[in-house]
Amino acid sequence: MEWIRFHCDNMCGIIGVIDRRRQLMDGSKIKEALASMDERGSGEGAGYVAYGIYPDYKEYYALHVFFDNIREHKVPLDNLLEKWGTIVHDEQIKTYEQPGLRKVHTPWRYFFRPDPNMMPKSTTPEEDIITHLVMKVNSERNGALIFSSGKNLGVFKAAGWPEDVANFYRIQDYQGYLWLAHNRYPTNTSGWWGGAHPFNLLNWSVVHNGEITSYGTNRRYIESYGYKCTMYTDTEVVAYLVDLLVRKHGLSEKMAVRALAPPFWEEIDRMPPKEQELNRAIRLTYGPALMNGPFAICVANENSLVGFTDRIKLRPLVSGESGDRLFISSEEAAIRRIDPDVEHITMPRAGEPIVGKVYS
Amino acid sequence: MSIGSTPLKFKVRIDPERCMNCGRCIENCSYGVYRKEGDDIRINSRNCVACHRCLAFCPRDAIDIEEKPGDYRSHPVWTREVREAVFNQAKTGKIILSGMGNAKPYPIIFDRLVLDACQVTNPSIDPLREPMELRTYLGKKPSSLSLRQMPNGDVELLTKLTPNLQIETPIMIGHMSYGAISLNAQTALAKAVSKIGTFMGTGEGGLHESLYPYQNHMIVQVASGRFGVDINYLERGAAIEIKIGQGAKPGIGGHLPGEKVCADVSCTRMIPEGSDAISPAPHHDIYSIEDLKQLVHSLKEATEWKKPVFVKIAAVHNSAAIAAGIARSGADAVVVDGFRGGSGATPRVFRDHVGIPVEAAVASVDAKLRQQGIRNEVSIIASGGIRESADVAKIICLGADAVYIGTSALVAMGCRVCGTCYRGTCAWGIATQKPELVARLDPETNAVQVENLINGWTLELAELMGAAGINSIESLRGNRDRLRGYMLDEGLLNVLDVKTVGA
Ligand code: SF4
Ligand code: SF4
Numbered sequence: 001m002e003w004i005r006f007h008c009d010n011m012c013g014i015i016g017v018i019d020r021r022r023q024l025m026d027g028s029k030i031k032e033a034l035a036s037m038d039e040r041g042s043g044e045g046a047g048y049v050a051y052g053i054y055p056d057y058k059e060y061y062a063l064h065v066f067f068d069n070i071r072e073h074k075v076p077l078d079n080l081l082e083k084w085g086t087i088v089h090d091e092q093i094k095t096y097e098q099p100g101l102r103k104v105h106t107p108w109r110y111f112f113r114p115d116p117n118m119m120p121k122s123t124t125p126e127e128d129i130i131t132h133l134v135m136k137v138n139s140e141r142n143g144a145l146i147f148s149s150g151k152n153l154g155v156f157k158a159a160g161w162p163e164d165v166a167n168f169y170r171i172q173d174y175q176g177y178l179w180l181a182h183n184r185y186p187t188n189t190s191g192w193w194g195g196a197h198p199f200n201l202l203n204w205s206v207v208h209n210g211e212i213t214s215y216g217t218n219r220r221y222i223e224s225y226g227y228k229c230t231m232y233t234d235t236e237v238v239a240y241l242v243d244l245l246v247r248k249h250g251l252s253e254k255m256a257v258r259a260l261a262p263p264f265w266e267e268i269d270r271m272p273p274k275e276q277e278l279n280r281a282i283r284l285t286y287g288p289a290l291m292n293g294p295f296a297i298c299v300a301n302e303n304s305l306v307g308f309t310d311r312i313k314l315r316p317l318v319s320g321e322s323g324d325r326l327f328i329s330s331e332e333a334a335i336r337r338i339d340p341d342v343e344h345i346t347m348p349r350a351g352e353p354i355v356g357k358v359y360s
Numbered sequence: 361m362s363i364g365s366t367p368l369k370f371k372v373r374i375d376p377e378r379c380m381n382c383g384r385c386i387e388n389c390s391y392g393v394y395r396k397e398g399d400d401i402r403i404n405s406r407n408c409v410a411c412h413r414c415l416a417f418c419p420r421d422a423i424d425i426e427e428k429p430g431d432y433r434s435h436p437v438w439t440r441e442v443r444e445a446v447f448n449q450a451k452t453g454k455i456i457l458s459g460m461g462n463a464k465p466y467p468i469i470f471d472r473l474v475l476d477a478c479q480v481t482n483p484s485i486d487p488l489r490e491p492m493e494l495r496t497y498l499g500k501k502p503s504s505l506s507l508r509q510m511p512n513g514d515v516e517l518l519t520k521l522t523p524n525l526q527i528e529t530p531i532m533i534g535h536m537s538y539g540a541i542s543l544n545a546q547t548a549l550a551k552a553v554s555k556i557g558t559f560m561g562t563g564e565g566g567l568h569e570s571l572y573p574y575q576n577h578m579i580v581q582v583a584s585g586r587f588g589v590d591i592n593y594l595e596r597g598a599a600i601e602i603k604i605g606q607g608a609k610p611g612i613g614g615h616l617p618g619e620k621v622c623a624d625v626s627c628t629r630m631i632p633e634g635s636d637a638i639s640p641a642p643h644h645d646i647y648s649i650e651d652l653k654q655l656v657h658s659l660k661e662a663t664e665w666k667k668p669v670f671v672k673i674a675a676v677h678n679s680a681a682i683a684a685g686i687a688r689s690g691a692d693a694v695v696v697d698g699f700r701g702g703s704g705a706t707p708r709v710f711r712d713h714v715g716i717p718v719e720a721a722v723a724s725v726d727a728k729l730r731q732q733g734i735r736n737e738v739s740i741i742a743s744g745g746i747r748e749s750a751d752v753a754k755i756i757c758l759g760a761d762a763v764y765i766g767t768s769a770l771v772a773m774g775c776r777v778c779g780t781c782y783r784g785t786c787a788w789g790i791a792t793q794k795p796e797l798v799a800r801l802d803p804e805t806n807a808v809q810v811e812n813l814i815n816g817w818t819l820e821l822a823e824l825m826g827a828a829g830i831n832s833i834e835s836l837r838g839n840r841d842r843l844r845g846y847m848l849d850e851g852l853l854n855v856l857d858v859k860t861v862g863a
Pocket of ligand 1: 382
């Protein structure tokens with residue numbers, strides 16, 4: 001098996017924003033903010049994810065696909081999807097040529113309704129079907145790659161500088177209440193669009209700055225639960241881990257982060273007995289999910305935005321507030337680009353999550 | 361006798377220029393190499409086993425021991441070992457006994473695996489300045505947790521965890537019974553593990569009263585002979601280990617010669633003094649995995665479900681499937697003992713030809729358990745041929761939770777790996793019950809040496825992890841991405857699930 005892996009290394013820039021009232025923001029500001037961190041990228045990959053952009057199709061899974069070649073690779077995918085459910089609507093994702101960006105794939109969007117009868121034994125058949133399809137298509141590498149698979153959200157990414165990628169998709173035309181963006185500085189295989197962030201599965205999206213030195217352990221752990229790491233990037237493992245811990249095991253976001261970046265034993269030993277017991281249980285149970293290495297990560301789903309760093313904080317992360325909005329970024333300056341009047345700039349402690357949730 | 365003498369294995373010489381005639385070599389040699397004749401020291405080289413006791417205690421560096429001073433005509437097929445085995449059996453008609461682990465020059469997989477380190481793109485971590493966590497828990501873990509969010513913001517843990525052993529370093533000392541080794545040797549090991557916060561095995565020889573103060577750091581063993589097993593013994597141990605097999609002699613039982621069964625050993629083992637202690641090959645109540653399950657349950661029941669139960673098997677071709685069965689038997693850990701594991705006495709043919717290396721066994725056991733989604737059901741303890749801290753790091757990368765060391769702990773107490781443990785005259789006071797030899801081993805100083813060894817390895821392990829950018833051992837476990845194979849064939853690379861160097 002080939003598993004060349006590439007990660008976003010020392011300099012990637014990340015930014016996330018959530019509006020807790022689900023008020024929509026267009027992509028223009030996020031584009032500017034990301035561009036302000038060009039220093040952190042190398043023009044080799046950038047991407048955006050926006051939640052709330054497909055209100056008319058919000059019951060359906062929005063699948064974003066990179067096709068190598070429409071004529072050859074689309075029909076097999078159509079057939080596969082039709083086998084597992086119904087394609088409600090599909091179209092090419094509009095793109096606009098950019099001089100600095102070579103269009104190596106054709107991005108496509110499907111609105112898809114999985115047929116729950118296809119997985120009668122599952123308690124969450126729809127999600128399991130989508131997960132199965134994503135794993136299957138992406139591991140077969142047959143000229144199609146599903147890079148976004150949630151409801152009412154979409155990932156837009158490519159190899160190129162942030163402005164070029166943003167203009168390529170005209171992300172200012174999309175309206176979302178939650179955005180994540182990423183500017184990549186890869187040290188390995190360049191120019192592969194699938195390797196750009198954000199990484200998405202179902203409603204989970206992840207952007208990540210750093211390297212996960214525990215990747216091998218995490219990958220083997222998550223693969224024993226049926227996930228397949230196919231994107232050659234350590235970021236996808238984060239999305240799967242969060243999916244497993246939160247969706248399948250029912251942990252809160254906070255407890256999931258506790259499992260991924262837990263306190264040191266020294267601290268646990270000093271905790272009061274009940275807390276000690278809880279934290280010990282988390283480390284014993286989820287030891288293989290613990291993420292090591294220098295990283296700052298933002299994870300989002302339709303209701304929340306969570307940011308956290310590794311246990312000794314080898315990568316920067318700051319947060320800020322402005323009314324109903326919570327911002328998380330590698331750099332304060334990027335946040336100020338979106339909102340110069342942002343308040344409560346804070347730097348979370350290592351392993352402490354910053355959590356922003358929509359009002360229920 | 362038509363075969364006559366064979367060439368000497370060792371030639372012992374004393375340099376008369378240096379010798380001061382102190383007689384220490386005569387006192388120290390328990391194999392009868394030296395004797396005094398008048399003023400002269402006479403040497404019978406044929407008795408020498410190269411245990412180096414004399415050499416270590418000669419105040420003048422006057423002794424020289426040469427290996428194979430005269431050899432047979434060399435031949436690539438008819439090696440010295442092969443020829444001597446034939447002579448031996450032609451004379452005796454018996455099974456040849458040997459000591460220590462596999463002595464065939466098979467390639468050592470550990471020596472063909474290299475570890476990773478960080479450069480530029482991610483920083484290595486300095487264990488002197490940042491916390492480096494080696495703490496390990498051995499035992500069953502839940503596959504997921506059930507938590508309840510309380511109105512006051514607290515989170516309540518609903519899942520009940522089963523007892524685990526907590527160790528501060530993933531290095532433990534394997535089972536070497538009282539009988540196979542001396543009480544002083546066991547005491548030294550017990551003191552060392554108690555000080556460090558790790559564990560040692562009692563072996564199948566029961567637990568001597570004088571070791572009760574260290575019982576919280578002892579894993580008591582239940583083997584096919586059931587020697588020394590009663591409820592008192594089970595309750596004293598921190599964990600219980602069922603021994604199915606041993607890497608040095610897969611598929612056969614154990615044999616402690618009657619000469620080693622002195623009064624004290626006989627009490628601890630609960631057998632008559634001077635009788636041979638023979639453990640049968642199988643447990644006579646285990647003929648299937650269901651039977652094993654019953655034994656695991658009865659041991660747990662007997663100790664009120666307070667103690668983890670381990671099951672030790674020899675690494676054989678089918679270890680992975682066997683381990684999966686063990687994981688389902690309710691056991692808390694599986695000990696995989698590779699074919700390099702040492703032994704006080706084992707038939708040479710088993711030592712050298714039966715079983716597989718621990719590296720391959722652990723890799724396939726870990727893979728199988730993951731494939732079946734039951735890796736959390738049991739911990740994996742690797743043993744048999746762990747020689748240094750790098751071996752510990754590598755086997756953890758391949759999937760082990762912890763290791764047992766045996767020979768290296770004995771070497772820390774002076775053992776020279778001479779391989780004659782089965783004769784019961786160990787000059788270092790380790791593999792013997794002769795009071796005058798046992799007295800040579802001071803438990804206090806030897807405890808410090810063993811402690812030093814484990815501490816040294818632990819420091820090195822922390823450095824290796826730091827260099828790989830990892831600050832907790834969980835992230836090293838099963839992290840085969842941080843290993844590369846050097847000159848390993850493709851088949852083995854696949855089994856180990858490791859890429860080749862340069863890839
Ligand atoms: S111990 Fe050394 S110095 Fe003493 S008698 Fe033996 S050879 Fe000579
Ligand atoms: S323990 Fe065995 S191998 Fe080591 S010195 Fe004693 S007899 Fe020799």
